[in-house]
């Protein structure tokens with residue numbers, strides 16, 4: 001994966017998605033299809049986006065018993081997406097089952113989708129984690145433990161905040177993807193995100209990929225916002 005900028009297509013329908021993508025003048029993008037669009041349109045939306053030449057991160061964040069995750073991943077592998085994800089909180093057996101399902105569902109001779117796991121959502125704060133989900137540890141410690149468990153379970157990487165990337169790289173070692181949402185421009189509203197960084201900072205901290213939604217999708221000029229964020233992320237002076 002070449003340190004992509006992944007655009008989150010958090011739209012209610014394929015029609016809205018097409019209106020958005022029309023602004024990109026046929027560029028091949030790395031797109032994230034999340035629950036909203038997938039639940040509305042079903043697997044055909046993936047086929048459509050692939051036909052247009054885009055790479056796809058299918059973000060359904062599976063979190064269930066190992067057997068259910070195995071059979072769901074077997075189905076998702078057939079869609080030919082590039083990345084899928086689960087929650088580390090499902091445990092090592094569930095993550096191993098996810099990989100086995102992907103292997104089983106991938107046609108012989110083809111590469112299985114990469115599988116990454118959400119550590120702690122970027123909307124989670126340490127205070128909320130302690131008070132609501134009764135995890136008493138420091139948030140960074142939890143993220144590092146979850147990343148280590150994902151690595152031991154054979155996964156290709158994690159979803160985390162860029163803020164945790166340096167310590168994950170030190171602890172877990174190289175060749176482990178860190179896909180980081182919670183990206184905001186200095187002028188943007190934080191919204192529901194808690195652990196945020198700018199695209200420049202994400203580069204400095206060493207994220208493998210950034211995921212950006214509203215800073216692009218809600219911008220007055222989405223292509224301009226995309227180009228600005230991409231330059232900042234790639235460290236290109238404009």
Ligand SMILES: O=C(O)c1cc(=O)[nH]c(=O)n1[C@@H]1O[C@H](COP(=O)(O)O)[C@@H](O)[C@H]1O
Pocket residue numbers: 008010034059061085118120121122123159160181182183193211212213214215
């Ligand atoms: O797995 C994800 O993609 C994800 C994990 C996480 O911890 N935080 C997070 O924001 N995301 C997704 O990343 C996108 C961020 O969107 P914006 O906050 O609009 O940039 C959304 O589609 C979220 O579902």
